[in-house]
Amino acid sequence: MTSFETFLSTYGLIVVVVGTFFEGETVLVLAGLAAHRGYLPLPAVVGAGFVGTILGDQLYFLIGRWRGEAVLARHPDWRPRVARAQAFLERHHVLFILGFRVLYGLRTISPFAVGTSNVRFRRFLALDALTAILWSAGIALLGYSVGKGAETLLGEVRRFELWLFAGLAA
Numbered sequence: 001m002t003s004f005e006t007f008l009s010t011y012g013l014i015v016v017v018v019g020t021f022f023e024g025e026t027v028l029v030l031a032g033l034a035a036h037r038g039y040l041p042l043p044a045v046v047g048a049g050f051v052g053t054i055l056g057d058q059l060y061f062l063i064g065r066w067r068g069e070a071v072l073a074r075h076p077d078w079r080p081r082v083a084r085a086q087a088f089l090e091r092h093h094v095l096f097i098l099g100f101r102v103l104y105g106l107r108t109i110s111p112f113a114v115g116t117s118n119v120r121f122r123r124f125l126a127l128d129a130l131t132a133i134l135w136s137a138g139i140a141l142l143g144y145s146v147g148k149g150a151e152t153l154l155g156e157v158r159r160f161e162l163w164l165f166a167g168l169a170a
Helices: 003-022 025-036 042-074 076-091 093-102 109-115 121-154 157-169
Strands: none
Touching: 003 025, 003 042, 025 042, 025 121, 042 076, 042 109, 042 121, 076 093, 076 109, 093 109, 093 121, 109 121
């Protein structure tokens, strides 16, 4: 195995957990591609994506619950985004929790905003877990499909592999 393959096989799932903890789409697409290439097992990629994203969401929720006002006092530029999230949350909290993952610019601030609301932790956890597993599977499968498509177009992808990973990362 080359050093790139060794790195992916050894640290790939850890990178997926850490990357999805903070944001994740790009990391999870690349991990799906790595799964297609045989470096990582696809179910483990989906699981790692789920773990990272659910841990990040729950942490942001708890920060909002316990320290929301103090955080907003230190970051007043967050107030408009939190206010937008809270306005939608008040009208449609289930729909908001199920859909915030696809709202550009609100992905990481949303769990924080939910934490500042009266939504119970267990309710948030249940709805968030449902969307986290669907999101993880969907994004990982997208990366897997990119690999399959590249292989169809380019034939043996191995010689283009690093370029493909670099292009997706960029």
